[in-house]
Structures are given as C-alpha cells and as structure tokens.
Amino acid sequence: MHSFQTLAASFEERLSKYPPFPEEPNTLYEPCQYLLQLGGKRVRPVLCLMANELFTEISEDAWHAALGIELFHNFTLIHDDIMDKAPLRRGNPTIHARNGLTAGILCGDVTCIYAYESMANITTALPQVLHLFNRTAIEVCEGQQLDMDYETRSDVTLEEYIRMITLKTSVLLACSLKIGALVSGGLGDNANKLYAFGKNLGLAFQLQDDYLDAFGDTTKLGKQNGGDILANKKTFLLIKALENADAGQRKGIEELLVADGPGKVQEMLALFTATGADTACRDAVTAYSKLAFECLEDVAIPSKRKEPLAELAHYLLMRDR
Amino acid sequence: MHSFQTLAASFEERLSKYPPFPEEPNTLYEPCQYLLQLGGKRVRPVLCLMANELFTEISEDAWHAALGIELFHNFTLIHDDIMDKAPLRRGNPTIHARNGLTAGILCGDVTCIYAYESMANITTALPQVLHLFNRTAIEVCEGQQLDMDYETRSDVTLEEYIRMITLKTSVLLACSLKIGALVSGGLGDNANKLYAFGKNLGLAFQLQDDYLDAFGDTTKLGKQNGGDILANKKTFLLIKALENADAGQRKGIEELLVADGPGKVQEMLALFTATGADTACRDAVTAYSKLAFECLEDVAIPSKRKEPLAELAHYLLMRDR
Numbered sequence: 001m002h003s004f005q006t007l008a009a010s011f012e013e014r015l016s017k018y019p020p021f022p023e024e025p026n027t028l029y030e031p032c033q034y035l036l037q038l039g040g041k042r043v044r045p046v047l048c049l050m051a052n053e054l055f056t057e058i059s060e061d062a063w064h065a066a067l068g069i070e071l072f073h074n075f076t077l078i079h080d081d082i083m084d085k086a087p088l089r090r091g092n093p094t095i096h097a098r099n100g101l102t103a104g105i106l107c108g109d110v111t112c113i114y115a116y117e118s119m120a121n122i123t124t125a126l127p128q129v130l131h132l133f134n135r136t137a138i139e140v141c142e143g144q145q146l147d148m149d150y151e152t153r154s155d156v157t158l159e160e161y162i163r164m165i166t167l168k169t170s171v172l173l174a175c176s177l178k179i180g181a182l183v184s185g186g187l188g189d190n191a192n193k194l195y196a197f198g199k200n201l202g203l204a205f206q207l208q209d210d211y212l213d214a215f216g217d218t219t220k221l222g223k224q225n226g227g228d229i230l231a232n233k234k235t236f237l238l239i240k241a242l243e244n245a246d247a248g249q250r251k252g253i254e255e256l257l258v259a260d261g262p263g264k265v266q267e268m269l270a271l272f273t274a275t276g277a278d279t280a281c282r283d284a285v286t287a288y289s290k291l292a293f294e295c296l297e298d299v300a301i302p303s304k305r306k307e308p309l310a311e312l313a314h315y316l317l318m319r320d321r
Numbered sequence: 322m323h324s325f326q327t328l329a330a331s332f333e334e335r336l337s338k339y340p341p342f343p344e345e346p347n348t349l350y351e352p353c354q355y356l357l358q359l360g361g362k363r364v365r366p367v368l369c370l371m372a373n374e375l376f377t378e379i380s381e382d383a384w385h386a387a388l389g390i391e392l393f394h395n396f397t398l399i400h401d402d403i404m405d406k407a408p409l410r411r412g413n414p415t416i417h418a419r420n421g422l423t424a425g426i427l428c429g430d431v432t433c434i435y436a437y438e439s440m441a442n443i444t445t446a447l448p449q450v451l452h453l454f455n456r457t458a459i460e461v462c463e464g465q466q467l468d469m470d471y472e473t474r475s476d477v478t479l480e481e482y483i484r485m486i487t488l489k490t491s492v493l494l495a496c497s498l499k500i501g502a503l504v505s506g507g508l509g510d511n512a513n514k515l516y517a518f519g520k521n522l523g524l525a526f527q528l529q530d531d532y533l534d535a536f537g538d539t540t541k542l543g544k545q546n547g548g549d550i551l552a553n554k555k556t557f558l559l560i561k562a563l564e565n566a567d568a569g570q571r572k573g574i575e576e577l578l579v580a581d582g583p584g585k586v587q588e589m590l591a592l593f594t595a596t597g598a599d600t601a602c603r604d605a606v607t608a609y610s611k612l613a614f615e616c617l618e619d620v621a622i623p624s625k626r627k628e629p630l631a632e633l634a635h636y637l638l639m640r641d642r
Contacts, residue, residue, distance in 0.1 A: 028466040079430060083423045102404045102469055105426060109400060110462040112430070113455055116437055120451035130441035134434055141431040145349040148423055 051180025143167025170202025226265030372501030464488025491523025547586030
C-alpha cells in the first residue's frame with residue numbers, strides 16, 4: 001500500500017516522463033502543458049490509484065484513468081477560469097489571461113479530448129468506465145451552469161446549494177474512486193460505497209472551504225479572511241444566515257450585500273455567528289465527514305488496506321487553512 | 322441502399338424523437354438544442370451511415386456513431402463561432418451572441434461530452450473507434466489553432482494551407498466514413514480506403530468553397546461574391562496568387578490587402594485571374610475529386626452498393642453556389 005505523498009510523487013514523475021501533449025503546434029500545446037505543470041495536490045488521480053490499490057496492485061488501466069481524470073479536471077479549470085474572469089490560478093496567470101480567450105477555449109477543448117484519449121486506453125470495463133466518466137463530466141458542466149445561474153439569484157436554498165456543489169465538485173472525486181475500483185474488476189457494491197465515500201468527502205471538503213474562507217486562521221491562511229464575503233458569493237454560510245435570520249438580522253445582511261465599506265467582512269462574520277450559520281456549517285462538515293468515513297468502513301476490504309484512503313481523507317478534512 | 326435524402330431525413334427524425342439533451346438545467350441545454358436543430362446538411366452523420374451500409378444493414382452502432390459525430394461537429398461550431406466572433410450561424414444568432422460567452426463555452430463543452438456519451442454506446446470495435454475519433458478530434462483542434470495562427474502570418478505556404486484545411490475540415494469527414502466501416506466489422510483496407518475517400522472529398526469541397534466565394538454565380542449564391550477577399554482571408558486563391566505573382570502583381574495584391582475601397586473585390590478577382598490562381602484552384606478541386614473517386618472505386622464492394630456515396634460526392638462537388 002502506498003501513501004498519498006508517494007502516489008502523488010509517482011504521478012508527477014509519470015507526467016514529466018510521459019508528457020501527455022505533443023510539441024506542435026506549440027501555440028496550442030505550450031499553454032496546456034504550462035497549466036498541467038502548475039501542479040495542485042493531484043487529489044483526484046491519487047484517489048483513483050488508491051481505490052485501485054484496495055483490490056489489486058496498481059494497474060496500467062488505473063494510471064490511464066488517473067491521467068484522464070487529472071486532464072479532465074484541468075480542462076474544467078481552464079474553462080471555469082474564463083467564465084469566472086479569474087486572472088490567476090495557483091498564483092500564476094490563467095491561460096486566457098496569458099494567451100488570450102481563443103487559447104483558453106481551444107486549450108481547454110484539446111485537454112478534454114486528451115482526457116478521453118487516456119481513458120480509451122483502459123482495457124478492463126471500458127464501457128462502464130466511459131459511461132460513469134461521461135455522466136460525471138455532464139454533471140460537472142451542469143454544476144458550473146447552476147453556479148453561474150445562482151450568481152444572479154437571491155433566493156437560492158441550502159438544498160440547491162448542496163446540489164450545485166455536489167455536481168460541481170463532489171461527483172468527480174466520487175467518480176475517481178469508483179473508476180479505480182472498476183478497472184480492478186472491483187465488484188458493484190464496493191465500487192458504489194467508494195463512490196458514496198468520495199461524494200460525502202467532497203461535500204465535507206467544500207463546506208469546510210466555505211467555513212475557512214470566513215473563519216479560518218488568518219495567520220495560517222496567508223491572506224485576509226472573507227474573500228467570499230467581499231465577492232458576495234452565495235456560500236453555505238450566507239444562505240444559512242439568511243435562512244436563520246430574524247427581520248433585523250436579515251436587513252443587516254441585505255445591507256451588507258450592497259455595501260462596500262471597510263467593516264463589511266467583520267460585520268458579516270458577526271451576523272454569521274449571531275444567526276448560528278457558523279455552527280451549522282461546522283456541523284454539516286462533521287456530518288458529511290462522518291458519512292464519508294462510514295461509507296469507507298462499509299467497503300468489504302480489510303481495514304489495513306483502507307488506511308491510505310482514510311489518511312488522505314483526514315488530511316483533507318483536518319486542515320485549518 | 323438508401324439515398325442521402327432518405328438518410329438525412331431519418332437522422333433528423335431520430336434527433337427529434339430522441340433529443341440527446343435533457344430538459345434541465347434549461348439554461349444549459351436549451352441553447353445546445355437550439356443550435357442542433359438549426360440543421361445543416363448532416364453530411365457527416367450520413368457519410369457514417371452510408372459507409373456502414375456498404376457492408377451491412379445500418380446498425381444501432383452506426384446510429385450512435387452518427388449522432389456522436391454530429392454532436393462533435395456542433396461542439397466545434399459553437400466554439401469556433403466564439404473564436405471567430407461570428408454573430409450568425411445558418412442565418413440565426415450564434416449561442417454566444419444569443420446567450421453570452423459563458424453559455425457559448427459551457428454549451429460547447431457539454432455538447433462535446435454528449436458526443437462521447439453517444440460513442441460510448443458502440444459495442445463493435447469500441448477501442449478502435451474511440452482512438453480514431455480522439456485522434457480526429459485532436460486534429461480538428463490543431464487545425465483550428467493553425468487557422469488562428471495563420472491569421473497573423475503573411476507567409477503561409479500552399480502546403481501549410483492544405484495541411485490546415487485537412488485538419489480543420491477533411492479529417493472529420495474521413496473519420497465519419499471510417500467509423501461507419503469499423504462498426505460494421507469492416508476490414509482494415511476498405512476502412513482505410515474510405516478514410517482516404519473522405520479526406521480527398523473534404524479537400525476538394527473546401528477548395529471549391531474558396532473558389533465559389535470568389536467566382537461563384539452571384540445570382541445563385543444569393544449574396545455578393547468576395548466575402549473572403551473583404552475579410553483578407555488566406556485562401557488557396559490568395560496564397561496561390563501571391564506565389565505566382567510577378568513583382569507588379571504582388572505589389573497590387575499587397576496594396577489591396579490593406580485597402581478598403583469599393584473596387585477591392587473586382588480588382589482582387591482580376592489579379593487572381595491574371596496570376597492563374599483561379600485555374601490552379603479549379604485544377605486542384607478536380608485533382609482532389611479524382612483522387613476521392615479513385616479511392617471509392619478501390620473499396621472492395623460491388624459498385625452498385627457504392628452508388629449512394631458516389632451520388633453524395635457528386636452532389637457536394639457539383640454545386641455552383
């Protein structure tokens with residue numbers, strides 16, 4: 001069994017030894033390669049490899065799937081950054097900021113196709129893998145669309161928000177795990193439990209992200225709290241605060257949403273606390289984490305083999321920044 | 322054996338009976354459906370069905386492939402229209418013009434994924450089909466990139482231009498035919514001949530497009546000649562004219578490229594003729610058409626069965642507008 005660090009390092013090594021993109025046309029592939037090498041935690045491919053290693057030695061199929069998943073994730077980042085007008089990704093210029101809109105669109109497109117090409121190399125359970133991958137890819141697009149739609153709506157419910165982050169974030173983590181199981185020939189029930197583990201883990205992670213953006217330890221965060229508040233982003237905290245607020249608190253929140261002053265973050269944080277939104281968010285993180293670990297326990301594999309996955313989940317959920 | 326008209330009508334009927342997109346989220350799928358229903362000749366899916374019918378009765382696999390190919394083609398149209406800043410497609414507003422840039426990007430993305438989902442339903446020769454489809458999709462992206470790159474270059478050679486239109490246009494026609502053969506269990510050599518038929522047919526068609534834009538019968542065209550000339554587009558005619566021009570003619574062409582006057586089109590057409598670029602273009606159309614029909618003749622199938630494909634090729638190449 002391999003740890004997260006070991007698998008992430010092996011994945012990086014493969015990426016640099018076998019770069020997925022050719023050299024020419026350079027105007028197309030240089031930005032793709034640039035973004036892929038910016039790094040990131042490589043959580044999705046490693047989840048796929050770990051799920052695979054629950055059942056067998058890590059197979060070539062699992063490596064193909066891991067690469068396909070990471071390329072797909074990159075594709076979504078490239079296009080999401082255009083839609084979000086984001087100038088930076090991991091502290092570096094985004095492709096559209098660096099190479100223009102056309103490059104952003106086309107590099108995203110071709111990265112997506114390379115994801116599919118990596119997937120097409122899988123020899124075990126290829127149709128099942130493809131249908132799951134496609135369904136997930138579709139859900140990720142739907143999640144992004146809902147996220148865009150919600151920007152202009154003021155009546156988004158908590159249920160809608162959870163559905164949106166499930167689609168936009170969680171299903172790809174879930175899919176990564178399940179594909180790792182499928183290409184090992186892993187049987188249905190275990191594969192489905194791993195899927196549920198990933199989905200709940202993703203939700204816990206995303207809600208924790210919402211919480212830390214507002215209440216994280218600023219010294220560890222290395223940046224000011226409240227980015228979401230300044231951007232008027234509809235997070236769990238804001239939606240829950242509006243849900244719980246009495247008339248006065250609601251008025252306060254609504255005034256802050258159109259305000260721009262220096263006290264905006266602090267006043268909003270105070271209202272999140274006063275309405276109990278902060279506690280509700282922490283409780284939700286705890287609840288989804290618990291669900292995730294229960295699903296992992298239900299996988300019919302000796303606990304010893306599940307340790308790397310459990311450790312990775314702890315690492316993702318125990319962070320305070 | 323079925324004619325082009327019959328197969329195109331059957332394809333349309335299937336599209337409306339089994340719309341590939343779900344209803345929700347409507348903001349995502351309504352524009353996708355809108356563009357798919359704008360029509361077009363459906364040449365690519367019909368080529369796939371016809372190639373399939375060379376060998377067997379048209380199979381469900383061929384229908385899945387035909388739909389996948391048409392969806393993929395739609396995806397490229399949606400994103401190309403953004404990159405080309407095109408306000409209209411088939412006389413109707415493009416998605417990005419109608420629904421915004423975000424919708425344009427995301428509808429293109431999800432249409433591409435639905436293309437892959439349709440392909441994943443294929444049961445015969447799935448890995449071979451996917452690798453060919455992916456290679457083709459990559460080539461189409463590369464062709465689009467070269468097209469963008471060439472916009473800002475003044476030294477594009479005829480060879481480079483032919484390579485660009487091969488990638489951007491021809492390989493998808495070729496791929497459509499070959500996949501139709503592959504899913505019938507069609508053997509390598511016939512499938513490859515069909516691929517070559519499609520590639521040459523595509524080149525003949527594109528070069529004829531270049532010619533007709535300049536010299537087409539305006540009464541049949543229903544629009545003024547010279548759209549490419551007004552846009553300073555690097556077509557076969559312009560590149561060949563520059564190649565053949567003497568010093569005076571070259572100067573004339575270069576001056577017209579930066580000119581904007583009312584006589585621009587007529588003067589450029591005169592230079593195309595004086596340099597023999599018009600004849601060279603017609604000759605190239607004839608040469609690629611001949612190559613295409615030779616490849617079709619080489620397919621080891623009774624000629625009778627090949628008639629619908631030959632008729633479709635004639636229909637595409639004999640148009641004068």
